[in-house]
Amino acid sequence: MNKLEDIVSLCKRRGFIFPGSDIYGGMAGTWDYGPLGVSLKRNIMNEWWNYFVENRDEVYGIDAAILMNPRTWEASGHTATFADPLVECKECKSRFRADKIADGISEAVTTEEFLATHTKCPVCGKENWGPIRKFNMMFTTHVGAVLPDDEAEIANKNIAYLRPETAQGIFVNYKNVLDTFYPNLPFGLAQQGKAFRNEISPRDFILRDRECSQMEIEYFVKPDTWEENFEEMRKLQRDFLENHMGLNSDNLHEYEVPEKDRAHYSRRTVDFMFDYPNGEEELMGLAYRTDFDLVNIQRESGKSMEYRDKNTGEVFIPHIIEPSIGVERLFLAVISTAYIEDEINGEKRTVLKLSENLAPYKFCVSPLLKNKPELVAKAKEVYQLLRAKYGNVTWDDSGNIGKRYRKQDEIGTPKCVVIDFDTLENDTVTIRDRDTTDQIRVSIKEL
Numbered sequence: 001m002n003k004l005e006d007i008v009s010l011c012k013r014r015g016f017i018f019p020g021s022d023i024y025g026g027m028a029g030t031w032d033y034g035p036l037g038v039s040l041k042r043n044i045m046n047e048w049w050n051y052f053v054e055n056r057d058e059v060y061g062i063d064a065a066i067l068m069n070p071r072t073w074e075a076s077g078h079t080a081t082f083a084d085p086l087v088e089c090k091e092c093k094s095r096f097r098a099d100k101i102a103d104g105i106s107e108a109v110t111t112e113e114f115l116a117t118h119t120k121c122p123v124c125g126k127e128n129w130g131p132i133r134k135f136n137m138m139f140t141t142h143v144g145a146v147l148p149d150d151e152a153e154i155a156n157k158n159i160a161y162l163r164p165e166t167a168q169g170i171f172v173n174y175k176n177v178l179d180t181f182y183p184n185l186p187f188g189l190a191q192q193g194k195a196f197r198n199e200i201s202p203r204d205f206i207l208r209d210r211e212c213s214q215m216e217i218e219y220f221v222k223p224d225t226w227e228e229n230f231e232e233m234r235k236l237q238r239d240f241l242e243n244h245m246g247l248n249s250d251n252l253h254e255y256e257v258p259e260k261d262r263a264h265y266s267r268r269t270v271d272f273m274f275d276y277p278n279g280e281e282e283l284m285g286l287a288y289r290t291d292f293d294l295v296n297i298q299r300e301s302g303k304s305m306e307y308r309d310k311n312t313g314e315v316f317i318p319h320i321i322e323p324s325i326g327v328e329r330l331f332l333a334v335i336s337t338a339y340i341e342d343e344i345n346g347e348k349r350t351v352l353k354l355s356e357n358l359a360p361y362k363f364c365v366s367p368l369l370k371n372k373p374e375l376v377a378k379a380k381e382v383y384q385l386l387r388a389k390y391g392n393v394t395w396d397d398s399g400n401i402g403k404r405y406r407k408q409d410e411i412g413t414p415k416c417v418v419i420d421f422d423t424l425e426n427d428t429v430t431i432r433d434r435d436t437t438d439q440i441r442v443s444i445k446e447l
């Protein structure tokens with residue numbers, strides 16, 4: 001097995017991530033988070049929220065609806081351009097994203113360019129392709145009472161999309177925040193939430209799924225200051241990823257996206273690439289979106305998106321810098337950084353070296369023996385104490401101590417606290433450290 005398979009297997013075995021609706025044969029591109037997965041995921045999201053929203057005076061939180069007026073996606077350009085190049089094998093009818101099966105071509109590939117690569121069908125091995133067609137990745141649904149036999153025209157009127165990005169939920173609230181909080185520039189609006197993309201071929205575990213969670217900030221700046229604000233944001237992202245998510249700087253690469261590969265709205269994009277177990281992939285993007293979004297919204301809505309500078313009286317449309325990160329991509333980066341196989345006294349073990357702020361449980365508490373009522377009672381007391389203080393604490397009295405340690409190592413619990421007969425004498429406990437496996441004795445009061 002390669003490392004990614006090991007991680008997928010650990011995630012399933014220990015209750016981090018399960019394949020979506022597995023019991024009915026699954027649903028491609030969906031994943032369900034189990035008790036430990038949801039805990040790690042929330043810790044990641046909360047760290048981000050603390051870092052970028054609660055610790056900053058100029059950033060405000062937003063939580064917009066997933067279903068939005070379809071005019072949103074007309075204005076944003078998604079209806080016209082949120083599409084991948086789809087190619088169909090005429091032999092076996094399999095469909096693929098052209099730029100994912102051929103080397104050296106971009107999303108903007110033409111039929112001629114694709115055919116020139118002489119790519120063979122990954123399923124049947126033949127080379128007999130149809131033309132490249134643009135496939136819009138937005139999920140459509142209908143809002144209100146629409147029956148299957150309603151005229152197509154009526155059905156179309158009620159069409160809605162599951163939002164393909166969270167950014168538009170922020171843009172449509174820009175004016176609301178302006179009119180209620182009167183922020184000075186620069187200011188940011190931050191949001192965490194689900195976004196949906198009908199990927200042609202979901203793959204690579206949670207890296208390319210059809211339903212994902214995004215964490216985004218739209219940072220509104222004066223047009224002539226965008227470069228310094230962009231730099232500032234770039235530094236903050238790196239600090240967050242390295243010092244709060246525990247990612248290794250050696251595995252993080254910044255990539256200046258060339259113009260031909262940039263999204264239609266961006267004049268500069270830096271992608272933060274991460275060395276995942278199966279190779280380098282985008283972890284997050286930092287884009288300078290200019291005034292593209294607000295100008296479009298102003299045109300489509302007929303409402304002014306202008307900002308009036310309180311000091312100079314100057315009136316203009318702010319420009320936007322957008323750091324955007326996928327929670328699942330960050331989750332996989334965090335867990336693959338933490339996943340380590342080492343050897344302790346000649347015995348192999350798997351350990352998740354998650355930092356304390358991210359680990360699902362901070363402590364595991366157990367009695368040395370589960371059949372000694374006085375030990376169990378004392379251990380329960382310590383457990384309640386730690387839980388009241390730290391919240392995320394787990395209890396384990398199964399098997400022997402060695403087995404408990406092994407299990408807690410695998411789920412990333414930094415410290416195991418064991419209550420033994422000495423505890424009853426002098427109120428001290430053994431604390432065993434996950435990373436060093438060293439054990440020290442401390443008094444309960446010091447915990």
Ligand SMILES: [Zn+2]
Pocket residue numbers: 089090091092093094121122123124125126
């Ligand atoms: Zn084929």
